Amino acid sequence: MDSRRDFMKCLAWAGSGIAWSVVGGVPKALPFGLGGPALAAEGSFTFVQISDSHIGFKADANPDPNSTLQAALDKATALKPAMMVHTGDVTHLSKPEQFDTADQIIKGAKLDVHFVPGEHDVIGDDGKMYFDRFGGKGAAPGGWYSFDQNGVHFVALMNVIGFGPATGGTLGKDQLEWLEKDLKGKSASTPIVVMAHIPLWSIYPQWGWTTADGDQALSYLKPFGSVTVLNGHIHQVVQKVEGKVTFQTAMSTAFPQPAAGAAPNPGPMKVEADKLKTVLGIREIAFAPAAAPKLTDETLA
């Protein structure tokens, strides 16, 4: 199970239902579904990540993102999670009716949801409409915030509001200062989960799949024994483990994008209609006492 060959196989494509057990910084692939029994243990909890729902998208790659978002939520609620996070691009074009539709569909799941914005959510108004509906409780003026859940410290970062032309996302000086303060004084044994829309590490700068000052943020996370960075933006699962930090991007609930450099541009990728649900999905993250979190990507198929 833990052979290098199996690991590489899963690393190559993690889009079809693979559980990641991250122990001591080394990920091990587990058959899908093994996460279940551990969840019952006392003090453990599960949450779900969904991402890139792009409500308002209507091109060929998925003419009905409302129903695929609904399918993702149905999967999510079946897991009975303690809460859910949405890692951005809730809407496609930041239109009021798109925010309204997304809000209604997501509220229907009756889950406690924590959001971070994607660049598609802040077009034209620096995110005003987005923050009115989905802004975090007690968020800083820039929209970033943190909260605690079952002893895990969650940090919701904002790297999509433009400061000007850039290679990818930007956090900015104010947010970095806030992050340093927010983490100061926390015990190194506190598990940390960081959410941000654009990958905080460099996946493919040619397509903007990076955060210009992400390294600075990561330097503040170094002292911690368990750090899980959950990103969206690239509509596919890409994972990296660096020391005690696990980075993992998520599938979209709307449409897939090509692998880095595999197409002329990162635009929506059309797949056969009956294959669409095999490249969309959600992620379950399971915490248990004194263990690293277990990340399970599950497609909508």
Place this chain on the structure above:
Amino acid sequence: MAGLVPAIHMDPRDKPGGDENWSDQMYLKMTRRALPLAAAAMLALSLPAYAAETDAPQQVAAAQAPTVTIDNFAFAPALTMIAPGTKVTWTNKDEEPHTVTSADGGKTFKSEALDTGDSFSFTFDKPGTYKYFCSIHPHMVATIVVK
């Protein structure tokens, strides 16, 4: 003056034209008052082409208001040189939405989200170099030079 600009796109209008049809507007201007020499010389060349539009599309294109196409996650052309008072129009041909946002964070000009086929126009009155980008894909950058 306009004749001195090494323009990729050139528009000889001395005032912003709003949404009026450019050729109609120029025709009215020509009949009412004298135009600057360089502009008149250019019109002399371009008006016959306009009359026979289908026969000489390239000459017509040279005298039309400048357009920038957004295609394959890039602005084309990446550099547009114009005279003051020229209106530039961007059109998105990608399936992905884009924006046109001045590099000062959109203070000078910014479009809303341009979905496939949508356009945005802005008239540049003051000389200067205007860098701009797509706020959704901030690695997409291009420049307008007004002089």
